[in-house]
Amino acid sequence: MSDAHASQSRTALRICPLCEATCGLTLTIEGTRVTGARGDQDDVFSKGFICPKGASFGELDADPDRLRTPLVRKDGKLQEASWGEAFDAIAQGLRPIIEAHGPDALGAFLGNPNVHTMAGGLYPPVLLTTLKIRKLFTASTLDQMPKHVSSGLLFGDPFAIPVPDLDHTDHLLLIGANPLDSNGSLCTAADFPGKLKDLKRRGGTLTVVDPRRTRTARLANRHLAIRPGSDGLLLAALAYTLFDEGLVELGDLQAYVDGVDQVRAQLGEFSPEAVAEACDLPADEIRVVARELAGAQTAAVYGRIGTSTVEFGTLTSWLVDVLNVLTGNLDRPGGALFPLSATDKVPRPAAPGRGFALGRWKSRVSGYGEVKGELPAAAFAEEIDTPGEDRIRAVITVAGNPVLSAPDGKRLDEALESLEFMVSVDPYLNETSRHADVVLPPPPPAQSGHFDFAFNALAVRNQVRYTRAAVPLEEGLLQESEILARLILAASGMHGMPAEAVDQMVIERSLGKAVEDVHGKVHGRDAKELAAQLTGDSTVEQRLDMMLRLGPYGDGFGAHPEGLTLTKLLAHPHGIDLGPLQPRIPRLLKTRSGKVELLPEPIAAQLPRLAAAKDRPQDSLVLIGRRHLRSNNSWMHNVRTLNGGSNRCTLQIHPEDAQRLGLTDGADARVKGDGGEIEVPVEITDGVRRGVVSLPHGWGHDRPGTRMEIARENPGANYNQLLDGTRLDVLSGTAVQNGVPVHVTLASTTL
Ligand SMILES: Nc1nc2c(c(=O)[nH]1)N[C@H]1C(S)=C(S)[C@@H](COP(=O)(O)OP(=O)(O)OC[C@H]3O[C@@H](n4cnc5c(=O)[nH]c(N)nc54)[C@H](O)[C@@H]3O)O[C@H]1N2
Ligand SMILES: Nc1nc2c(c(=O)[nH]1)N[C@H]1C(S)=C(S)[C@@H](COP(=O)(O)OP(=O)(O)OC[C@H]3O[C@@H](n4cnc5c(=O)[nH]c(N)nc54)[C@H](O)[C@@H]3O)O[C@H]1N2
Ligand code: SF4
Numbered sequence: 207m208s209d210a211h212a213s214q215s216r217t218a219l220r221i222c223p224l225c226e227a228t229c230g231l232t233l234t235i236e237g238t239r240v241t242g243a244r245g246d247q248d249d250v251f252s253k254g255f256i257c258p259k260g261a262s263f264g265e266l267d268a269d270p271d272r273l274r275t276p277l278v279r280k281d282g283k284l285q286e287a288s289w290g291e292a293f294d295a296i297a298q299g300l301r302p303i304i305e306a307h308g309p310d311a312l313g314a315f316l317g318n319p320n321v322h323t324m325a326g327g328l329y330p331p332v333l334l335t336t337l338k339i340r341k342l343f344t345a346s347t348l349d350q351m352p353k354h355v356s357s358g359l360l361f362g363d364p365f366a367i368p369v370p371d372l373d374h375t376d377h378l379l380l381i382g383a384n385p386l387d388s389n390g391s392l393c394t395a396a397d398f399p400g401k402l403k404d405l406k407r408r409g410g411t412l413t414v415v416d417p418r419r420t421r422t423a424r425l426a427n428r429h430l431a432i433r434p435g436s437d438g439l440l441l442a443a444l445a446y447t448l449f450d451e452g453l454v455e456l457g458d459l460q461a462y463v464d465g466v467d468q469v470r471a472q473l474g475e476f477s478p479e480a481v482a483e484a485c486d487l488p489a490d491e492i493r494v495v496a497r498e499l500a501g502a503q504t505a506a507v508y509g510r511i512g513t514s515t516v517e518f519g520t521l522t523s524w525l526v527d528v529l530n531v532l533t534g535n536l537d538r539p540g541g542a543l544f545p546l547s548a549t550d551k552v553p554r555p556a557a558p559g560r561g562f563a564l565g566r567w568k569s570r571v572s573g574y575g576e577v578k579g580e581l582p583a584a585a586f587a588e589e590i591d592t593p594g595e596d597r598i599r600a601v602i603t604v605a606g607n608p609v610l611s612a613p614d615g616k617r618l619d620e621a622l623e624s625l626e627f628m629v630s631v632d633p634y635l636n637e638t639s640r641h642a643d644v645v646l647p648p649p650p651p652a653q654s655g656h657f658d659f660a661f662n663a664l665a666v667r668n669q670v671r672y673t674r675a676a677v678p679l680e681e682g683l684l685q686e687s688e689i690l691a692r693l694i695l696a697a698s699g700m701h702g703m704p705a706e707a708v709d710q711m712v713i714e715r716s717l718g719k720a721v722e723d724v725h726g727k728v729h730g731r732d733a734k735e736l737a738a739q740l741t742g743d744s745t746v747e748q749r750l751d752m753m754l755r756l757g758p759y760g761d762g763f764g765a766h767p768e769g770l771t772l773t774k775l776l777a778h779p780h781g782i783d784l785g786p787l788q789p790r791i792p793r794l795l796k797t798r799s800g801k802v803e804l805l806p807e808p809i810a811a812q813l814p815r816l817a818a819a820k821d822r823p824q825d826s827l828v829l830i831g832r833r834h835l836r837s838n839n840s841w842m843h844n845v846r847t848l849n850g851g852s853n854r855c856t857l858q859i860h861p862e863d864a865q866r867l868g869l870t871d872g873a874d875a876r877v878k879g880d881g882g883e884i885e886v887p888v889e890i891t892d893g894v895r896r897g898v899v900s901l902p903h904g905w906g907h908d909r910p911g912t913r914m915e916i917a918r919e920n921p922g923a924n925y926n927q928l929l930d931g932t933r934l935d936v937l938s939g940t941a942v943q944n945g946v947p948v949h950v951t952l953a954s955t956t957l
């Protein structure tokens with residue numbers, strides 16, 4: 207590199223949006239191009255940690271396949287268009303459908319990256335309320351909805367999700383999660399791997415429950431290779447053992463918990479001996495795990511995907527916290543604690559709340575109950591393709607690729623193709639957005655500011671960070687915030703109004719409510735006077751400033767001058783540490799009783815089903831997923847340096863099963879499930895237990911009409927084609943993606 211060139215390079219900070227760990231990155235920038243990324247050593251939270259995905263930030267940012275203009279369908283073909291044409295097309299395409307058939311003719315799918323962008327945090331709620339969208343589908347019912355339901359029922363707040371106190375716990379029971387590859391989920395911790403190693407270094411113990419011997423399991427003091435789908439039984443047996451052996455000790459929590467005796471009574475059938483066969487774990491070992499959990503000075507139970515997207519996802523998620531409660535570890539340092547983020551609501555005095563209701567309305571076709579205002583993603587296709595006046599006729603997708611991420615992509619492909627109108631907000635023309643009539647591409651991440659609305663509320667340490675755009679917005683692009691604001695205006699009959707109108711409306715409403723809130727920081731003040739105080743270089747930043755100032759650490763618009771504002775945050779480019787997690791019960795509770803309701807009625811009603819599962823005949827082969835360190839669901843297969851090596855779409859199978867089925871390493875296997883069949887290369891490994899095969903999701907990039915050339919070179923096959931979408935976790939409507947029966951044969955023999 208010449209000196210002249212080097213002198214042009216500079217650095218800029220950017221929080222990584224590529225997983226939940228939210229690492230601070232230091233980007234190297236030449237001109238307007240990101241040429242490197244390393245961990246920001248001074249970041250108050252991530253302290254220099256980075257993974258291969260973060261390191262590829264520049265390559266992702268510069269991907270030539272990213273769309274750089276909107277696309278509008280003309281004469282049946284998607285063609286480049288101006289922003290004006292695109293929003294005109296949306297107003298002309300959507301309005302007549304909504305006017306003729308009402309809001310239920312419009313469906314929305316919100317995908318995972320919405321929790322990784324500021325725009326995705328700020329605008330979808332406005333989109334949903336302005337357009338009165340009830341046909342809402344999101345990645346949550348392919349992911350963590352069971353946890354929302356269990357938290358809603360236990361604590362009265364579906365967002366009150368306790369996280370393991372990784373930095374301080376003495377014992378971690380980690381179930382169905384593989385943070386060494388995923389970098390953690392519903393537990394935001396930069397350098398999760400390092401924190402597990404530290405736990406062991408300080409004499410703590412790690413138990414991992416996973417049908418695969420994952421990289422995380424290899425770190426563990428104890429690995430239980432459980433039969434997929436049986437974790438609910440295991441956890442019930444652990445709780446049973448705590449009661450049976452007199453190990454229940456609620457500690458300070460005692461006064462705030464209702465229903466302990468009822469839980470004891472209901473779990474009578476779940477002795478370790480009774481579940482051992484179904485879990486395929488020795489009863490003695492289950493008892494030892496319960497004793498270790500109870501005996502540890504402090505301990506935390508933490509479950510993720512393997513406890514969530516399974517048949518008894520909500521019961522299993524509930525049992526995770528039942529165990530935290532029964533061992534006195536909920537809401538205490540070293541146990542599982544509730545974070546308090548800078549944009550959370552100010553905690554109010556302890557008082558009974560309104561509780562959490564499920565099934566306030568039902569889906570049209572299968573009659574699934576709504577959960578948190580959503581319908582099961584697995585029912586998206588049927589709500590479109592089943593004839594009826596109330597069917598979905600138009601769809602908006604934002605940051606989602608349900609054709610690959612939700613069950614039965616073929617059916618969804620056809621359903622989306624049959625729509626009268628579809629809009630996708632997405633940087634890529636992929637398996638889903640190729641069906642759209644208008645595609646609106648957001649800019650590459652380096653061109654946007656970043657604040658983690660979702661993940662700061664799930665972090666193992668309270669902290670707040672904000673990074674502005676690292677490079678200027680490219681000519682011809684719009685910020686995603688503006689895209690979503692203009693989409694809201696165009697779809698709701700306000701086409702042509704300035705985008706800022708949306709933010710101004712939100713600010714006016716929020717401040718109006720805030721000044722009326724007797725427990726808030728600005729009660730009785732003049733909302734207009736407060737609005738005039740907001741700072742920031744855009745209305746988006748003004749919204750952030752507002753949220754920070756009204757929040758628990760905020761300056762209350764001058765009421766607490768030392769408190770947080772956007773200006774103060776900008777003065778701390780590596781973030782502000784807000785301290786370790788603190789106990790938050792009872793103020794956090796919003797149940798009707800004002801207590802932790804340990805045995806909610808909907809849960810109790812499902813326990814007989816769980817009990818019956820003990821004695822069911824076992825499927826001879828079941829499928830589970832896996833994630834690779836260099837992957838990100840369905841959309842990062844287009845980054846060349848992240849592909850290849852061990853990041854491949856192969857069917858992992860135990861040597862004994864391979865032999866029984868006549869499969870050899872590298873041969874193609876045909877895998878058949880309820881929803882269809884696929885062919886994938888076999889990878890023989892004793893890293894999966896007997897009776898289990900494992901496949902990664904997010905592959906299947908061989909459909910026509912996409913524009914992701916690198917992904918297409920190595921398309922892989924779509925896991926979710928093996929599902930037909932009828933297997934759901936009953937209480938949450940979440941798709942059962944793990945522990946599903948499949949049939950595997952050698953591909954060539956059946957051709
Ligand atoms: N079998 C199986 N299926 C699974 C899972 C599993 O474990 N097994 N996991 C499930 C889970 S946990 C999840 S979260 C879902 C994820 O499924 P989806 O929510 O569908 O998300 P992705 O597959 O990550 O696709 C993300 C989309 O967002 C686009 N995108 C990327 N960045 C941006 C941006 O800044 N703005 C906008 N507007 N768009 C952007 C990408 O191009 C892509 O189209 O998949 C689920 N599906
Ligand atoms: N590299 C990478 N990181 C990611 C993602 C990615 O795609 N790639 N996706 C992100 C997203 S959206 C999410 S939600 C998180 C998910 O974060 P994690 O939940 O940590 O990720 P997974 O790798 O899916 O881990 C699930 C584990 O459960 C195991 N499992 C499957 N079935 C069962 C079962 O029945 N019982 C038990 N006990 N275990 C079971 C699997 O073998 C797997 O090891 O990761 C995030 N981070
Ligand atoms: S761990 Fe997650 S947040 Fe950190 S650099 Fe990797 S992808 Fe980005």
Ligand SMILES: [Mo]
Nearest residue numbers: 318345349350
């Ligand atoms: Mo997820």
